[in-house]
Amino acid sequence: QVQLVESGGGLVQSGGSLRLSCAASGRAFSSYTMAWFRQAPGKEREFVAGVAWTIGRTDITDSVKGRFTISRDNAKNTVYLQMSSLTPEDTAVYYCAVGRGLSDPRARKYDYWGQGTQVTVSS
Numbered sequence: 290q291v292q293l294v295e296s297g298g299g300l301v302q303s304g305g306s307l308r309l310s311c312a313a314s315g316r317a318f319s320s321y322t323m324a325w326f327r328q329a330p331g332k333e334r335e336f337v338a339g340v341a342w343t344i345g346r347t348d349i350t351d352s353v354k355g356r357f358t359i360s361r362d363n364a365k366n367t368v369y370l371q372m373s374s375l376t377p378e379d380t381a382v383y384y385c386a387v388g389r390g391l392s393d394p395r396a397r398k399y400d401y402w403g404q405g406t407q408v409t410v411s412s
Contacts (some may be wrong), residue, residue, distance in 0.1 A: 291315040291401040293385045298406030301375055305410070309370040311385030311403060319343075322392045323368040324399065325359065327381035327408075334384070339392030340368060348392040353379075375410045382407050 297309040313323065324339030338349040338359035347359050358371040368385065383406050388399035 291387050293387065293401055293403035295383065295385045295403040295406040298383060298408045300409045300411065303376055303410055303412050305375050306371070306373040307375065307408060308372070309383055309385075309406060309408075311368045311370075313366045313368075313385075313387065318387075318389045320390055322388050322390065323361065324386050324388065324392055325368075325370045326384045326386055326396060326399075327379075328384065328405075329381040332381075334396045336392075336394035336396070337383070338370060341391045346391065350394070372408070375408075377410045377412045380408060380410050 292314045293311055295311045297307060301307055320343055322339045322341045325337040326334050327337050328334040336350055337353060338357060340347045340359050340361050349357060356374045361368045385403040386399035387401040
């Protein structure tokens with residue numbers, strides 16, 4: 290079992306920045322990815338970014354490239370999502386997830402999920 294706890298969400302003005310954190314505890318797979326997804330009201334959950342833990346490879350969806358960065362702290366078993374130049378379209382609940390192997394944009398490929406943290410960007 291893996292437990293994931295997200296933090297760092299909140300209300301920010303358009304153009305602002307936030308950093309989300311996701312701390313993992315428990316036993317994961319031998320090869321796994323920690324990823325961020327987001328879900329806006331009335332929309333499907335979408336992949337934002339992922340990092341393959343053992344090799345450090347990162348993947349970021351095109352819509353946030355250049356604005357969002359994913360990073361990790363191995364010692365703390367924590368993954369971060371640094372978000373900048375935020376727009377109202379980034380408003381969503383952001384979820385941390387763990388799945389086997391490399392990053393995959395399909396939510397169903399992930400086995401463990403955090404409770405989510407709300408990010409609201411005002412115009």
